[in-house]
Amino acid sequence: MARRTGRRPGNPDTREAILAAARSTFAERGFDGASIRAIAAAAGVDPALVHHYFGSKDKLFLAAMNAPADPAEVVPTVLAGDPGRIGERLIRAFLSVWDSPAGTPALALLRSAVSNEWTARLLREFLTTQVLRRVLDHLDMDPTESPLRGSLVASQLFGLAMARYVLRLEPVATAAPETLVGAVGPTVQRYLTAPLDG
């Protein structure tokens, strides 16, 4: 069957209708509040067809976002190893995605989120539920602190993307990845694990 060759399965119109329904449903209800059933209803298809085309809700979300990488694959490599160097590994992984061909859709997503409130909501949901939640759960931190810690990490990641790829501020724009890992990794580490009041 064609599905096994790597081609996308099914009717392209149906597939696109499901993705459009997924984008609006995830943006309206958030990742946790959006069900496959609701997305299928919005697309006018059977829920089984959504599962058939996209697999899990996670995978559907990645496809709907045109996500540059799958956090379910990347985040475990960040978490494995010395917990005192998660910040460095997160910056290294972030740069390796953005410096690769996957950086092109990542940049398009960031630009779109700045001008479009619905894309901003999707990006916020993506970052919160797919990336930060995985990291914060692993660190087993005080749950009253984890949202602030997560959004501080996000602030530094967004800022790094803005300085390196959008505004192209030198020397951050062309610095070797390891220079930035050494400089910015400890910031992320502090946001994740150190006291935050100065």
Next chain:
Amino acid sequence: MARRTGRRPGNPDTREAILAAARSTFAERGFDGASIRAIAAAAGVDPALVHHYFGSKDKLFLAAMNAPADPAEVVPTVLAGDPGRIGERLIRAFLSVWDSPAGTPALALLRSAVSNEWTARLLREFLTTQVLRRVLDHLDMDPTESPLRGSLVASQLFGLAMARYVLRLEPVATAAPETLVGAVGPTVQRYLTAPLDG
């Protein structure tokens, strides 16, 4: 005379022509490379008229950028006092501009810079020559390190603006300014004054 009442002097068409010429000249040549003479020539007016309307090159740049605040006024308040707390004072000043009505043009400028390469160049020049240069000169740091330190500070400021005002990521979006001063100030301080290799 009308100029003394606070109204903008001169012919509005001439004024707008000078601002348009200033934007393109600053974007093309950078702040340091753009002369009042070249801007006047591009606008088809006498250089004396540019001085008459806008005063200094610094003031013309602020007007051309529609800058939300004048760094010549804000930066000295950041630099005055304990040099170990410049990071905190910089975040406090940054938030006080962005949280005020001046935040509206600031946000417009950031959005525009993301989608428009010329505005991105102007914003980069503004940040580099009007804000960061003043801070870095004051700290008298190793000149081989100051560009990296400056662009790292910029990365955290851009990221804070993105998280708080553009993507509205909670709780950074609605946190009290002093919470962010305590959390992000030390990051900026480290980028300015601490060793950067981890």
